[in-house]
Amino acid sequence: MQSLLNHYRRSIALHLLLVIFGVYFLVAVLVTVVQLYKEYENTKREFYDEIQTLPATFGKGISESVWTYNQELLQSILQGMYNLPIVVGVKVKSLDHKTDFQIGAVFNEQHQVEYYTSKGIPTEQALTGLGSNALFEHEFPIYYQGPAFDQNISLGTVTLYSNDQLVFERLKYGFILILVNSIIKTCMLWIIIYFFINKYLGKPLKEFTFKIHQQDTQSPKPIDLDINWTDENELLVLKDSYNQMIERVNKKQLELLNLNQELDEKVKVRTRDLERAKEKAEQLAYSDPLTKLCNRRAFFDSGKQLLNQANNNESLLSLIMIDIDNFKSLNDTYGHAMGDKALIVFADKLKNSLRSTDLIGRLGGEEFAVILPNIGEDEATNIAQSLRLKISQIKLTHEQSSVHFTASMGVIENSPQSSTIDSLLAQADKALYFSKGHGRNQVTAYSTMATAAASQ
Ligand SMILES: Nc1nc2c(ncn2[C@@H]2O[C@H](COP(=O)(O)OP(=O)(O)OP(=O)(O)O)[C@@H](O)[C@H]2O)c(=O)[nH]1
Numbered sequence: 381m382q383s384l385l386n387h388y389r390r391s392i393a394l395h396l397l398l399v400i401f402g403v404y405f406l407v408a409v410l411v412t413v414v415q416l417y418k419e420y421e422n423t424k425r426e427f428y429d430e431i432q433t434l435p436a437t438f439g440k441g442i443s444e445s446v447w448t449y450n451q452e453l454l455q456s457i458l459q460g461m462y463n464l465p466i467v468v469g470v471k472v473k474s475l476d477h478k479t480d481f482q483i484g485a486v487f488n489e490q491h492q493v494e495y496y497t498s499k500g501i502p503t504e505q506a507l508t509g510l511g512s513n514a515l516f517e518h519e520f521p522i523y524y525q526g527p528a529f530d531q532n533i534s535l536g537t538v539t540l541y542s543n544d545q546l547v548f549e550r551l552k553y554g555f556i557l558i559l560v561n562s563i564i565k566t567c568m569l570w571i572i573i574y575f576f577i578n579k580y581l582g583k584p585l586k587e588f589t590f591k592i593h594q595q596d597t598q599s600p601k602p603i604d605l606d607i608n609w610t611d612e613n614e615l616l617v618l619k620d621s622y623n624q625m626i627e628r629v630n631k632k633q634l635e636l637l638n639l640n641q642e643l644d645e646k647v648k649v650r651t652r653d654l655e656r657a658k659e660k661a662e663q664l665a666y667s668d669p670l671t672k673l674c675n676r677r678a679f680f681d682s683g684k685q686l687l688n689q690a691n692n693n694e695s696l697l698s699l700i701m702i703d704i705d706n707f708k709s710l711n712d713t714y715g716h717a718m719g720d721k722a723l724i725v726f727a728d729k730l731k732n733s734l735r736s737t738d739l740i741g742r743l744g745g746e747e748f749a750v751i752l753p754n755i756g757e758d759e760a761t762n763i764a765q766s767l768r769l770k771i772s773q774i775k776l777t778h779e780q781s782s783v784h785f786t787a788s789m790g791v792i793e794n795s796p797q798s799s800t801i802d803s804l805l806a807q808a809d810k811a812l813y814f815s816k817g818h819g820r821n822q823v824t825a826y827s828t829m830a831t832a833a834a835s836q
Contacts, residue, residue, distance in 0.1 A: 396577055400573070401569075408566065409562075415558065416558070419554060419555075430466050434461060435520040438460070439520065442472065443523060443524050444524075446474050446536065449478060451479065451481070454481055455481065455500065458470045462483045462484050465546065466542055467540055468484050468543045469486040470482065472522075472536065473538075482496045483497070483498055484496060486539070486541055516541070518539070519540075584605055584606075584615050588615070588618075588622075592622075601626065670720060671723055671726075673741055673742045679742075679749060680801060683739060686739060687801055689753070690753060690754075695753070697751065697754070697794040698793050699751050699794075699808050700750040700790070700808065701808035702787050702788070703746060703787060704722070704746035705788055705820040705821060707785070710785055721776060723742075725774055726785075727748075729770055729771060730767065733767055733770055734752070735752075757793035760791045760825075764789045767787075767789070768789060768822070771785070771786060772784065772785075772786045788815035789812060789815060789823045790808040790815060790823075791824070811824040814829045
């Protein structure tokens with residue numbers, strides 16, 4: 381039932397038909413009612429006309445039997461009238477009341493219905509079974525017109541009773557015929573029109589909806605409907621409008637896709653730029669921009685890690701502090717640019733001379749430091765001597781004159797007491813200034829300096 385209701389709600393053809401035929405059926409019923417009323421009026425008139433003819437047929441016989449007081453004859457004539465399908469009761473009222481007689485349903489003096497058998501005996505039940513409430517009556521006089529009399533002698537009256545129900549009985553078959561006729565016509569029309577509305581409207585709409593549901597939402601395609609007529613009807617216009625809309629949507633989607641790709645590209649470029657900027661910022665944060673060596677902060681961070689590893693592994697580690705000699709006068713003599721160049725060449729010399737595992741940092745100005753893991757003070761001092769020599773051999777040119785410079789160094793080895801980078805630096809710095817104080821371009825090992833100081 382529910383599915384039938386849903387089908388009704390969904391089917392435009394069915395819905396239209398029920399609305400159309402609902403109205404059609406109401407109109408048909410109204411027309412039929414009017415027809416039936418007219419038919420009823422005609423039949424009623426026919427009844428009257430038929431009843432009007434009865435006096436001519438039966439009047440003479442009744443007059444005879446009343447005149448001769450022939451009750452038997454009167455009774456049989458009245459029974460004959462009563463048997464007519466348009467009569468429900470007959471009443472004869474003679475002037476002397478000697479031949480009064482009634483059969484079937486008749487009115488009494490008070491205009492109330494009374495019932496009599498075919499023998500004229502009062503009874504409670506209606507004989508005709510048609511009911512008698514809607515009786516209508518037709519009264520005609522009876523006369524005797526014998527050869528012995530010049531004029532008619534009034535004998536009394538005969539009243540005929542008929543009933544609306546008889547009219548309805550006669551109409552019944554006509555009514556059923558009209559009704560069946562209307563129902564068959566309505567059903568036939570309903571089936572034919574349903575077939576065509578469904579064919580030309582319902583099915584194409586269903587096909588249209590199905591194809592829309594089948595559409596790929598990412599790239600919808602224009603829809604083609606299997607419609608057999610070529611007119612530019614509303615459905616084809618709707619389909620064309622839908623297809624145009626799909627084209628517009630696809631175009632917009634393509635534009636959106638291109639914009640997305642462009643945006644993706646821009647985001648990628650921006651991300652790359654950001655990554656580079658981040659790398660640069662990190663480099664700036666940890667490296668010295670002039671010499672590209674670790675800056676002070678990076679040297680301290682990495683130096684602490686190396687020292688911790690050495691202390692944990694109980695392995696050797698040495699630190700060399702290096703300071704370029706008389707750098708101020710180099711700057712003053714050859715200019716700041718030459719000073720910068722000297723710093724760069726100096727740094728490169730350190731990098732090229734040491735292992736990749738060694739940590740080299742510029743602590744500030746012309747002051748540098750090197751950490752050599754797994755190397756003790758003696759070996760570190762040798763390395764420092766070698767560095768010092770290489771630095772002293774660097775030759776720069778400035779306006780046809782050669783520029784040379786030297787460096788002083790202090791070397792220290794790690795020990796459990798000197799387990800921090802600051803204390804190592806402080807001790808190496810002391811050794812460095814020992815070198816400075818003893819003529820520069822020298823390497824001083826902290827232990828040697830300490831021994832010398834102790835012996836003084
Ligand atoms: N060209 C250049 N000069 C720098 C830079 N950083 C520091 N200096 C200079 O280095 C010089 C260091 O001078 P001082 O501290 O007196 O030391 P010094 O002249 O080397 O003397 P000693 O260390 O005693 O041998 C100063 O004149 C600074 O201006 C730099 O990045 N570039």
